[in-house]
Amino acid sequence: MFNSLPAYFRNYGLNADVRTLLVLRKAVEKNLVKTLGDVYNVLKGIIVKEPTEIGPFTRAYYKYFLNIDILNGEKLDDAILRSETFKQWKNKYLEEADQEFDESLEDLINRFLDQVHLTHYDIKELVSGSKIFDEDNPDLEDQEDNSNSFAASAERPLNKMADYSDLSLEELLERLEKIRAQQRSKHSGGSHWIGTGGISAYGHGGAAKDGIRVGGTGGGKMARKVMGNSNFFPIDMDSILSDNNVDAVLNSIKGVVEESAFEKLDVPGTIKTGLQRGGLFIPEMRHDKNEKLQIIVLIDNGGWSMAPYIKTVRDLFKKMKTRFSHDLKTYYFHNTIYDVVFSDPNRSKAVPIDKLLLNDKNYRVFIIGDAAMSPYELDRRSIRNWQAIQKKFKKTVWLNPEPVKYWNHTYTTQVLRQIINMFPLTIRGIEQAVLEMNRQKA
Amino acid sequence: MAETSYWEGSDKYLCDRELAQAFHMARTLGMPLLIEGEPGTGKTELPIHYSNDRKLDLHVYPVGSKSNVDQFVARFDHVKYLRDSQIEILNAQRAEKDLETKLSTGGRNPESLADYVVKGPATQAFQSPNSVLLIDEIDKAPREFPNDLLYALSHRKFIMPESGETIEVSEEEMPAIVITSNREQELPTAFKGRCIYHYIHFPDQEVMRQIVEKHHPTINEKVVDVALDVFYHLRRVGLDRAPTTREILNWLKYIKPLAPKEAIQKIEKLEGIGALIKTQTDLERIQQGVLRNPQDFMRRSTPN
Numbered sequence: 001m002f003n004s005l006p007a008y009f010r011n012y013g014l015n016a017d018v019r020t021l022l023v024l025r026k027a028v029e030k031n032l033v034k035t036l037g038d039v040y041n042v043l044k045g046i047i048v049k050e051p052t053e054i055g056p057f058t059r060a061y062y063k064y065f066l067n068i069d070i071l072n073g074e075k076l077d078d079a080i081l082r083s084e085t086f087k088q089w090k091n092k093y094l095e096e097a098d099q100e101f102d103e104s105l106e107d108l109i110n111r112f113l114d115q116v117h118l119t120h121y122d123i124k125e126l127v128s129g130s131k132i133f134d135e136d137n138p139d140l141e142d143q144e145d146n147s148n149s150f151a152a153s154a155e156r157p158l159n160k161m162a163d164y165s166d167l168s169l170e171e172l173l174e175r176l177e178k179i180r181a182q183q184r185s186k187h188s189g190g191s192h193w194i195g196t197g198g199i200s201a202y203g204h205g206g207a208a209k210d211g212i213r214v215g216g217t218g219g220g221k222m223a224r225k226v227m228g229n230s231n232f233f234p235i236d237m238d239s240i241l242s243d244n245n246v247d248a249v250l251n252s253i254k255g256v257v258e259e260s261a262f263e264k265l266d267v268p269g270t271i272k273t274g275l276q277r278g279g280l281f282i283p284e285m286r287h288d289k290n291e292k293l294q295i296i297v298l299i300d301n302g303g304w305s306m307a308p309y310i311k312t313v314r315d316l317f318k319k320m321k322t323r324f325s326h327d328l329k330t331y332y333f334h335n336t337i338y339d340v341v342f343s344d345p346n347r348s349k350a351v352p353i354d355k356l357l358l359n360d361k362n363y364r365v366f367i368i369g370d371a372a373m374s375p376y377e378l379d380r381r382s383i384r385n386w387q388a389i390q391k392k393f394k395k396t397v398w399l400n401p402e403p404v405k406y407w408n409h410t411y412t413t414q415v416l417r418q419i420i421n422m423f424p425l426t427i428r429g430i431e432q433a434v435l436e437m438n439r440q441k442a
Numbered sequence: 443m444a445e446t447s448y449w450e451g452s453d454k455y456l457c458d459r460e461l462a463q464a465f466h467m468a469r470t471l472g473m474p475l476l477i478e479g480e481p482g483t484g485k486t487e488l489p490i491h492y493s494n495d496r497k498l499d500l501h502v503y504p505v506g507s508k509s510n511v512d513q514f515v516a517r518f519d520h521v522k523y524l525r526d527s528q529i530e531i532l533n534a535q536r537a538e539k540d541l542e543t544k545l546s547t548g549g550r551n552p553e554s555l556a557d558y559v560v561k562g563p564a565t566q567a568f569q570s571p572n573s574v575l576l577i578d579e580i581d582k583a584p585r586e587f588p589n590d591l592l593y594a595l596s597h598r599k600f601i602m603p604e605s606g607e608t609i610e611v612s613e614e615e616m617p618a619i620v621i622t623s624n625r626e627q628e629l630p631t632a633f634k635g636r637c638i639y640h641y642i643h644f645p646d647q648e649v650m651r652q653i654v655e656k657h658h659p660t661i662n663e664k665v666v667d668v669a670l671d672v673f674y675h676l677r678r679v680g681l682d683r684a685p686t687t688r689e690i691l692n693w694l695k696y697i698k699p700l701a702p703k704e705a706i707q708k709i710e711k712l713e714g715i716g717a718l719i720k721t722q723t724d725l726e727r728i729q730q731g732v733l734r735n736p737q738d739f740m741r742r743s744t745p746n
Contacts, residue, residue, distance in 0.1 A: 019635065023471065030470045045464050049634040051478070051641045121448060121463055222460065222643070280528075282520050 002177060005064065009047060012060040013234065016047050034120035036065065041119055054226050055233035066116065076227040077109050086112060113220025294327040294362055296393070300369025301345055302334030309401045309425065310345075313368050329363075331356065335373040336382045336412075337389075353385055357392050364437055365389060365396040367420065371413040372402065378412045386419045394440045397433040401425040445496060445572045445618065446470045455484070455491035456653045464640035465492075465620075474577075474595065474619035476634065479642030482686025485622040489576040492618070499573035501563040501617070505583045511590040514577075516565050518603040519558045527552040555605040565600055571615035581623040588633040595619065596636065645687065647674055657691050662702040668709050669694060676718060681727070685718040693717040 002021060009016035020043070027033050027042045040061055048057050062068040062079070068086070070079040080086045089112060103111070226232045266286035274281035297317050300306050317328060331341040331351060340350040367389075390396050398420045400407065407413045407422070416422065421436055423429040448466045451457030457465075461477070465488065468475035477485045493500035503514055526547040533544050550557040567575040580588055594600065598616060600609045611617070621637065623629065645653060647670055654666050669690065677684045696714045697705045708714070712728070719725045 015631065015635070023473075026471055027467065032467055032470055041460070041463050042467060045467055045638040045640065048641070049631070049639050054641065119463065121459070121466075225643070280524055282524060 008064050009057070009060045012056040014047050014053055014057055014060060015049065020046050032120075035118050036115075037117040037119040039065065040117060050234075051232055052234040053232075055229075058223050058226050058232075070227060074227070076113075076224045077106075079227075080109055080112060081105075110220070113223065117220045117223065294360065294364065295329070296356075296359065296363045296365045297328070297330045298337075298341060298365065298367045298369075299330065299332050300335060300367075300371075301332045301347070306370055306401070309368070313425075317366075327363075329359070333369075335369075336378050337385045338382055339385075353388070357388060359393075361392055361394070363393050363395070365393045366433075367396065367398045368425065369398070369400070370402045371398065371400055371407075371416045371422070372410045373412050375411050378415060383415070383419070386416065390420050395437040396420055397437055398422040399425040399429060399433060445498065449492055449496065452491050452495040454656055455487055455495075456649070456656050457488065457491075458642065458645070458649070461488065461640055461642060464638055465618075468638040469618045471638065472613055472616050474592075474621050474637045476580075476621045476623065476629075476637035476639050477642060478623050478625055478639070480644055480684075480686055481624055482688035483642045483644060484687060485642060486576065486578055489574045489618070489620040493574040498618075499567070499570045500576065501567040501570075501573060502576045502578060503563040504578045505580050505587070507582055507584065509583045509587050511587065511594055512562070512603075514562045514564050514591065515594055515600050516559050516561045516602050518555075518605075519560050522550070523552065523555075523558045526550055526558075556602065556607055559602045559605050559607070561602075564594065565602075565609050567617040568598075568600065568609050568611040570617075571611070573617045575617045575619045577619065577621045579624060580621050581626040581629065583627075585627075585630075588629050592633055592636050644677075650674075650687070650690070653687060654691065654694060658694050658698055661694060661698050662705070665697065665702050665705045665709070666694070668706050669697065672709055672712070673718065676728070679728075679731075681719070681724040682721050683719075683724060685720075689718045689720075 002024070006016040006018065006020055009020075023046045024033070024042060033039055033042055043061065044054070044057060048054055058076075059070045062070055066083070066085050068079055068083040070076060086109075090108060093108070093111070264286050266284040269284040269286060270281060273284055295317070297313075299310065299313060301310050314330075317330065331343060332345055332347055333341050334347065337353060340352055341356055343349045343351050398416065400413070400422055401424075402410075402413070404424050407417065413422075421433070423433040423436070446466070446469045448462065449457070450459075450462050465475055477488065479485055489500060492498070503509075529545045529547055530552070536544065561569075563575065567573045577591070580591075598611050598613065601607070602609065650670055650673075651666060654661070654670070673685060673690045673693075693714060696717060697708060700708065715725070715728065719728060
């Protein structure tokens with residue numbers, strides 16, 4: 001069942017795999033999946049693991065199950081209006097509606113969304129009203145036979161309930177897949193999943209016509225909200241660092257804190273407390289927690305090419321400092337380092353490179369600069385300095401605001417890249433840089 | 443049979459539909475429910491009210507930076523064990539010296555190692571069928587903790603240290619497990635993969651009105667209207683720390699005893715705003731805004 005689902009959802013940057021299908025299968029087995037809205041809910045619970053995945057998930061879901069393609073940044077309502085699925089559903093709905101058609105397009109979309117997101121929880125609440133109606137309905141007995149062919153015939157009697165409790169799990173799963181396939185074929189789109197007028201196309205229950213309040217199920221409302229809110233979409237990890245995504249960077253940079261819950265035998269502690277207990281030595285354990293975070297930031301603030309990034313970069317490390325309150329040293333240079341770096345942005349207070357190298361070797365060094373200069377500027381002396389920094393501080397990375405595709409066109413960038421690991425100054429770049437740092441042993 | 447009926451909240455707790463459905467799904471599938479969301483949106487309240495409402499045992503494990511699975515499952519109390527094992531010798535020595543008083547082990551027997559096993563909330567939950575287990579603020583835990591935890595939970599079986607006793611629970615009697623997180627730390631993907639995930643959206647004004655009603659049923663409707671307008675306005679102006687559900691409820695608690703007219707006046711003057719605003723810079727910003735343009739500040743609180 002749904003063998004193509006994991007791969008399909010992965011294309012939207014979501015984590016879906018065989019386990020997703022297994023859990024979905026279990027959910028069907030446990031009677032959790034009776035309507036299309038249930039499929040949405042269950043899959044959401046299994047696949048979505050971050051608020052920022054709700055957006056992509058909703059897009060993938062609408063495309064996969066309903067063949068409704070929500071374009072980037074498009075409103076849900078517009079995508080629905082555009083779709084063939086909605087057009088066919090609308091025609092069928094209007095055909096089947098007995099009374100004069102007096103609903104606005106907006107109401108229609110609401111109704112459509114309600115039916116897409118109708119869950120079996122909703123039906124349970126609503127069915128009581130239609131139950132009375134069903135009780136004196138002579139057709140109810142025959143419903144079990146009819147139900148087998150419902151996928152093929154779009155003409156279903158309304159306000160009847162179908163009972164599939166006799167069907168095996170395999171049959172149910174097969175049916176789910178079949179309906180989905182039909183939904184996606186152009187000719188018979190429309191109402192395979194979504195009942196017109198309220199009966200659920202798949203499942204134990206249906207609701208009477210008009211049995212569902214418009215806007216009542218809530219699921220559609222939420223889907224709409226999600227599509228219009230950037231909080232439910234991932235931040236573009238490859239976008240260049242800016243004031244807006246500094247916080248996201250901060251999260252990735254958090255990886256530099258080493259923490260562990262490993263317990264170690266605390267020998268002095270054991271002796272001390274053992275003596276206090278009168279010679280009863282009980283092993284004392286100590287959490288081996290290493291939160292040492294010492295950072296040196298070297299910023300290239302000369303030249304116009306670096307100017308746009310300096311403020312953001314400084315903000316980033318300032319925020320980091322307040323967040324972690326650890327040792328942070330910032331130095332500045334122009335294009336490349338000769339004998340000195342500077343401790344102030346105006347580059348008036350010089351700090352000899354030898355002094356910089358006297359820092360503890362556990363410091364993590366972030367170099368931020370475009371690494372682009374005239375070849376003669378990067379002379380042998382300067383190269384030796386970079387090599388010395390890399391040699392002393394094993395955890396050194398270079399963050400370059402220039403797009404990666406230009407790196408190969410600049411001679412000095414290529415040279416410096418060979419000495420120091422270089423990453424783009426994007427969120428993903430910083431994340432990778434931090435990972436790389438953690439791999440190096442000081 | 444496990445408690446897997448659908449629970450929609452109680453008269454004290456308004457359970458968001460989506461959350462109720464996710465919770466039901468988690469219980470039915472026997473998977474832990476991982477809830478994330480802004481602070482003060484009632485993450486921790488869910489299992490508390492659920493267990494109260496359904497009269498189920500609740501076991502809570504508050505996670506801290508030093509949490510480990512031993513605390514969560516069970517640990518062996520070496521100190522007590524050593525003490526008790528020495529007591530017999532001591533008592534024998536005392537008897538030799540004709541001393542009457544004897545030291546007691548408090549009913550524990552050093553022969554039986556199980557007496558010295560201190561059971562953590564997980565074991566307790568596994569021993570009481572259909573209970574509720576809350577693991578609160580898992581994002582505070584050290585990195586390995588979440589994965590260790592799931593390993594422990596997925597086997598539905600714990601082996602007690604030293605005594606070797608096995609505590610097992612059937613799939614039917616598996617406790618309902620709720621895990622909350624404030625997203626201060628990214629949880630391992632493998633961990634999240636084994637949970638049903640739900641992100642609590644911040645309630646809109648309509649839902650908030652219902653929440654307020656559950657907590658303060660007697661309060662005047664108009665007062666709530668005005669207070670909510672101010673509250674949502676404050677959330678919109680982009681403060682460092684936007685006020686949350688918990689804070690509006692506290693604020694209303696302060697305002698509740700007053701007569702409606704007086705209460706509205708107080709709200710409009712932003713009295714007791716300290717209940718909503720928790721940082722100095724935010725407070726200054728708001729006070730400046732109000733001082734500069736007191737009427738305007740309120741008028742702007744309708745969405746523009």
